Amino acid sequence: MNRIRCLVFNAALGPLDYRVPEGVEVEPGSVVVAPLGPRQIIGVVWEAERLPATEVPANKLRPILHVLPVPPLPAPLRRLIEWCADYYVAPLAAVARMALSSSAALRGGGTVTEYRLTGHEPARLTPQRLQAIDLLHDQQATIRELAEIAGVSEGVLRGMVNTGILEPVLVDSDRPYPEPDPHFAEHDLSPDQRGAADRMVTAVKAHEFQPFLLDGVTGSGKTETYFEAVSAAIEAGRQVLVLLPEIALTQSFLKRFEARFGVAPVSWHSSLKSSERRRAWRQVAFGEAKVVVGARSALFLPFPRLGLIVVDEAHEISFKQDDGVRYNARDVAVMRGHFEKVPVILASATPALESLQMAEAGRYERLVLPARFGGASLPEIHIVDLREKQPERGRWIAPPLVEALKERLERGEQSLLFLNRRGYAPLTLCRHCGFRFQCPNCSAWLVEHRLSRRLACHHCGHEVPTPERCPECGEPDCLVACGPGVERIADEVAEIVPEARVALVTSDTLTSPAKAAEFVEMAANKAIDVIVGTQLVTKGYHFPDLTLVGVIDADMGLEGGDLRAAERTYQQIAQVAGRAGRAEKPGEVLIQTRHPEAAVIAALASGDRDAFYEAETEARRDAGAPPFGRWAAIIVSSEDEAEAKEAARAIGGTRPDFNDVMILGPAPAPLSLLRGRYRYRLLINARRSSEVQKVIREWLEPLRFPPGVRVAVDIDPYSFV
Structure with missing residues (x-):
């Protein structure tokens, strides 16, 4: 048997x-x-x-x-699942579930009925049908998916099928993707690029595990360089996985890939229709999908013939998942490369300090691209001291940046203003009674969004219409917006240069890959004069006529006591600065700050990245922080505050006693109420040599909690809220 x-x-x-x-x-x-x-x-x-x-x-x-x-x-994927469950103290089943992320794909091949517009439009149409026709051009999907895209009910679309406005199309769910051609349009590389590319190609051909840190300044052509390794893997009949941190970056990457290899790669991200996920998963599993470009979840796709993994913008914190299995895709990618015995390329202009340390220790091979491609020069960086050059009252853009904006507009060049804060204002209060709008589900203020006329919580998504009167005292016309968000900056730009065409780029406006592609096309065709955006605009984009970058508030990221605050601020500003002057025209960056003497700002101004990283490395070494020590968090939550507090105390009361492990807490988390759940946290700081996962597992295993209590473990946490 x-x-x-x-x-x-x-x-x-x-x-x-x-x-x-x-x-x-x-x-x-x-x-x-x-x-x-x-x-x-x-x-x-x-x-x-x-x-x-x-x-x-x-x-x-x-x-x-x-x-x-x-x-x-495949066996290497099963070993990866085991490693992730062990390292991140997560249930094995929860990790394995990520590998079977399309339930429809498990049922085998077949056909799917999708629908598309026929072009027939009756003389009289209801408003809902008109809306559907406007939004469904070039769309083909199931009725449910089209209803989501059009914002109408499925009944409206079924009625459109009956009247001949929509027609059914039978689609083979397992139809193959076009094959990329490794020699379609080969690039001429600089000597630095060629040297780095040749080393990566050698590792791909040897089918050996080798982590590479591709460390190149912004605009140095990192993508074109690692495309040579991608080409070598395709030629060897292997599959390639490229991880990107944001869906918004996918469209511009797809175009660059198609220009190089003749066809678009296979996409994998949360915005895919279920039929697209089914097809992609099965084509990967059967070894037919040659190159997959995706978000962090693509890391668990069942590749049978993997030959190369690339993590682009490898420093990005969005590679860290903050719920469910709390893994870091950058680190898991390296481990998948280890189990698959294939090279892994971590590409970044501002590598994570942990990656640089691994290169220093000889664990990663560092490949450096020190200059911009094609003779383009790095932008000049100037500091605007807001203590001396204050913006006009009620404004946030200082006079030097105002003048620079006007100059660029006169010259027909583009500008980018960066502020990593969505909405119009982070806080709204009543000038009459002082009432502040707070989220009922989180210990956070509601953020005003004037474009949608809503007050929204950026943690749980709770929204309310902006009221006419103060809900506390009933006074009309008394609400005051405090502080700037990108919407407020965009309004200010419209007042300063009313003739400028302004684009607002945030996760609220680029809600799909299609909208991201539309923005890229408009910017590339010079249909935009000024881009105002959040961190979405800090990476990956290449606009030849963009010559000015203005950082509205360089100090904002340094607040809050986050372990990686200085490093993250440096990365964001250096990345957004790198959008300027990427072609023949020279670029300029103006950084507004009230603390020009801060180490981060001084390093940005001098362009001395190595000095900043050395100082940050020593600070981390002294604090026993990563990469020299280990951090972990235990987060206890419940809808009942007393229950959460009691569970946290029970955990704290049974804490183990080890010489090389320090346990802090329990204490209320900085965001003590999140999505209706009260949160307490314990922080663990341990030496690098300690088995912190084993300590946590043995500590928590005997404990039992009420059904409403959740206990989550976060190894190597990035978020400290």
Whole structure:
């Protein structure tokens, strides 16, 4: 009799043993459907010796029902899942679930009925149908997905099918993607680029694990350089994974990739339609998708023939997931490369301090591109001391930046203003009684968004219309916006240079890859004079006529006592500065600050990155902070404040005593109420050599909590709120 062990997607159950019926073939990694009581569940067959479970007598084993028609999860991916669960103190089932992220893909091939506009428009149309026609041009998807895109009910669209406005199209869900051509349009590389590319190509051809830190100044052509390694992997018949930190960057990357390889790569991100996710997952699993470009979740796709992993903008904090399995995609990418025995390229103009330290220690091979490609020069950086050159009353753009904006407009050049704060103002209060608008679900202020006429919480998404009167004292016309957001800066630009065409670029305006592509096209065609944006504009974009960058508030990121605040501020400002002067025209950067003497600002002004990193490295070494020490957090939450507090005290009361581990707390988290849950936190600081995961696992395992309490572990935390 054939006995198998299954990892089932229920963390409370643990692994279960089943019997394989006669004539059915399974192997480790096979995805199966098995009975559990009256229900049917999905499980993955695992090596029994790697997955301890309670032994069940053979005569009590129930048979699996069937094997799903997908290739088994490859052994290197199974090892990665085990490593992630162990390192990030997460349930194995929760990590494995990320590898089977498209349930539709598990059901095998077939056809899907999608719908598209026919071009027929009756003389009389309801407002909803008119809205659908306006929004569904060039769209083909299922009725449910089209309804989401058009913002109408499914009933409206079904009526449009009946009247011939929409037509059904039968689509093969497993149709192959066009193959990229490694020689389609090869680039002429500079000697520095060629040297770096040749080293990466050698590693790809050797099919060996080698982490590379591709450290190049902004505009040095890092993408074109690692494209040579991508080309080598395609030529060798291997698959390639490229991770990007933001969906907004995907469209501009797709265009660059298509120009180089003749076809677009396969995309993987949260904005994909379910039919697109199904097709992409299956084509990856069967080894047909040659190059996948995606967000961090693409890291767990079941590649059978992986030959190269690239993490672009590898310093970005959005590679760290802050809920569910709290993993860092940059670090997990390196581990996947280790298990797959393939090279991993971490590309960045401002590498994370941890990556630089790994290169210093010889664990990563550092490849440097010290100059911009094609003879373009780095921009001149000037500091605007707001203590001496104050903006006009009620304004936020200082006189030197105002003058520079006007000059660029007269010369027909583009400008970019950066402020990492969405909305119009971070705080709204009543000038009559002092009432402040606070989120009912979070300990955070509501942010005014004048474009949508709403007050919104940026943590839980709670929104209310901006009221006419103060809800506390009832006084009309008494609400005051305090501080600037990007909407307020855009309004100020419109007052200073009313003839300028201004684009507002935030996650509120670039809500889909299509909108991001529209913005890129408009900026590239010079249909925009001034871009006002948040961190979305700090990376990846190349606009030849953009010659001025203004940083509205360089000090903002230094507030809050975050471990990585200085490093993050340096990275953001250096990246946004790198948007200026990327072609023949020279660039200029004006940084507004009230603390020009701060180490970060001084380093930006002098262009001395190495001096900043050396000072930051010493500060981290003295504090025992990463990469020289280990940090971990235990976050306790409940909808009942007393329950959360009691659970946190119970954890704190059983804390272990180790010489190389310091445990702080429990204390209310800085954001003590989040999405309706009260939060307490314990911070653990340990020496690099300590087994902090083992300490936490053995500490928490015996403890039991009420059903409403959640206890989350965050290894190497990036967010300290």
